[in-house]
Amino acid sequence: MAGKTFEVAVVGRGMMGSACAWFLAEAGVNVLLVGQSEPVDRKKHDGVFASHHDDTRIARIVDPNPVKAWLSHRALPQIRHLENLTGEKILHDVGHLWLGPAEEVAVMAASDQNLNLGCQQFSPEEVAQEFTALSPPADLPGIFQATGAGHIDPRAYVRAEGAAAEQAGTTVVDALVGAVKEQNGNVTLETSAGEFAAQRVVLATGPFFAYGDTPANQLDLTVGTRTIIHFELSTEEAQRLAGLPSIIVKTEDKDRSFYVLPPKPQPDGRTIMKVGITRERKHLSPSQIADWFRSDGDLAMEPHQKQLLFDFIPNLKVLGSRTAPCVTTYTETGHPIIDNLTDRVSALIAGNGYAAKCASALGELAANRLLGKPWPTEINQQLFQRP
Numbered sequence: 331m332a333g334k335t336f337e338v339a340v341v342g343r344g345m346m347g348s349a350c351a352w353f354l355a356e357a358g359v360n361v362l363l364v365g366q367s368e369p370v371d372r373k374k375h376d377g378v379f380a381s382h383h384d385d386t387r388i389a390r391i392v393d394p395n396p397v398k399a400w401l402s403h404r405a406l407p408q409i410r411h412l413e414n415l416t417g418e419k420i421l422h423d424v425g426h427l428w429l430g431p432a433e434e435v436a437v438m439a440a441s442d443q444n445l446n447l448g449c450q451q452f453s454p455e456e457v458a459q460e461f462t463a464l465s466p467p468a469d470l471p472g473i474f475q476a477t478g479a480g481h482i483d484p485r486a487y488v489r490a491e492g493a494a495a496e497q498a499g500t501t502v503v504d505a506l507v508g509a510v511k512e513q514n515g516n517v518t519l520e521t522s523a524g525e526f527a528a529q530r531v532v533l534a535t536g537p538f539f540a541y542g543d544t545p546a547n548q549l550d551l552t553v554g555t556r557t558i559i560h561f562e563l564s565t566e567e568a569q570r571l572a573g574l575p576s577i578i579v580k581t582e583d584k585d586r587s588f589y590v591l592p593p594k595p596q597p598d599g600r601t602i603m604k605v606g607i608t609r610e611r612k613h614l615s616p617s618q619i620a621d622w623f624r625s626d627g628d629l630a631m632e633p634h635q636k637q638l639l640f641d642f643i644p645n646l647k648v649l650g651s652r653t654a655p656c657v658t659t660y661t662e663t664g665h666p667i668i669d670n671l672t673d674r675v676s677a678l679i680a681g682n683g684y685a686a687k688c689a690s691a692l693g694e695l696a697a698n699r700l701l702g703k704p705w706p707t708e709i710n711q712q713l714f715q716r717p
């Protein structure tokens with residue numbers, strides 16, 4: 331590879347970067363996809379981490395935000411295509427239940443109609459009647475998407491995107507990128523696997539956007555440090571709760587809003603169910619973010635977070651639990667930056683907590699932009715531009 335100049339180098343083998351590489355390679359572009367793999371031991375890892383190092387993320391199309399609904403609708407056939415192409419199981423169609431304010435349910439019902447999703451709406455009483463294992467908040471109506479929703483396996487999604495990119499001719503390199511510099515009409519990438527050159531570079535580095543010497547380290551983005559609680563269930567409890575969809579509960583009191591990932595069998599035979607909450611956003615340096623990823627998350631919030639699930643699922647019996655840290659990256663517009671940072675370097679950064687379910691659609695937007703294709707009229711490009 332020494333001496334070779336790629337047409338495009340994508341930095342970050344995560345959810346959005348791998349998709350971008352795939353779409354570029356499918357279009358005949360000579361692509362380098364370079365990024366670090368998941369750490370073997372996160373507590374001792376000294377490089378970068380990722381937002382997708384997990385086995386479940388909520389997937390749904392129905393959304394109070396029409397841009398997100400459009401993107402997830404766009405991603406669904408891409409996910410099915412990736413599954414067929416690679417044999418990876420990405421989407422687990424267990425359905426999604428969203429409980430929240432009536433005004434937002436009404437907006438979601440409109441997106442349900444526009445996109446023909448076949449959702450069901452429930453009054454608060456109907457939610458309790460329909461989902462008998464739950465004790466939902468008495469004042470929240472709901473909307474339920476039965477197909478094309480549930481949860482995705484983000485690791486499988488990334489593996490499939492990477493495999494599809496490779497099948498289409500992408501060169502994939504496992505390396506830490508320390509610098510991305512424009513030099514002599516090209517861009518040089520200094521990495522732990524040596525130096526590479528490309529005509530254009532896409533930075534898709536997730537929460538580590540400010541790592542190293544790259545044009546993205548000037549971006550003023552915030553991050554949310556999140557703690558997910560993994561509950562291990564007995565076989566009987568897993569059977570009792572087997573039909574549960576993925577669930578989001580959005581209450582007026584932000585501290586009582588949470589999401590639930592239903593029981594999922596693990597390769598080691600255990601069954602795990604997860605609960606998470608969204609906390610405030612802040613500015614953190616790459617080394618502070620790395621410290622968070624090496625930690626066990628916010629242990630002070632753990633009892634409250636556990637109680638949310640115990641209140642929601644009465645008589646829940648768990649064999650044990652553990653906490654895991656993660657980080658989401660945010661912009662002011664609430665959407666990723668898909669825009670130039672310099673003449674030759676662009677960004678595909680900041681999933682804003684929603685990029686897992688529509689990563690391929692976001693990667694496609696970034697790829698098509700580089701290919702000079704028109705931006706889709708259904709979504710406002712300004713939302714994706716650099717401030």
Ligand SMILES: Cc1cc2nc3c(=O)[nH]c(=O)nc-3n(C[C@H](O)[C@H](O)[C@H](O)COP(=O)(O)OP(=O)(O)OC[C@H]3O[C@@H](n4cnc5c(N)ncnc54)[C@H](O)[C@@H]3O)c2cc1C
Nearest residue numbers: 342344345346366380381388507536656681684685686687
């Ligand atoms: C707890 C939690 C729950 C979430 N729940 C949902 C959900 O239910 N639904 C949903 O849609 N989304 C959810 N998200 C958000 C979703 O996971 C992220 O938006 C998505 O993973 C972002 O993808 P990305 O490609 O931007 O970043 P990442 O997946 O983090 O990928 C970035 C990649 O870049 C690599 N990298 C970074 N810097 C360098 C460097 N210098 N050199 C080499 N490689 C580098 C990293 O190793 C990583 O592989 C959740 C996130 C968290 C943390």
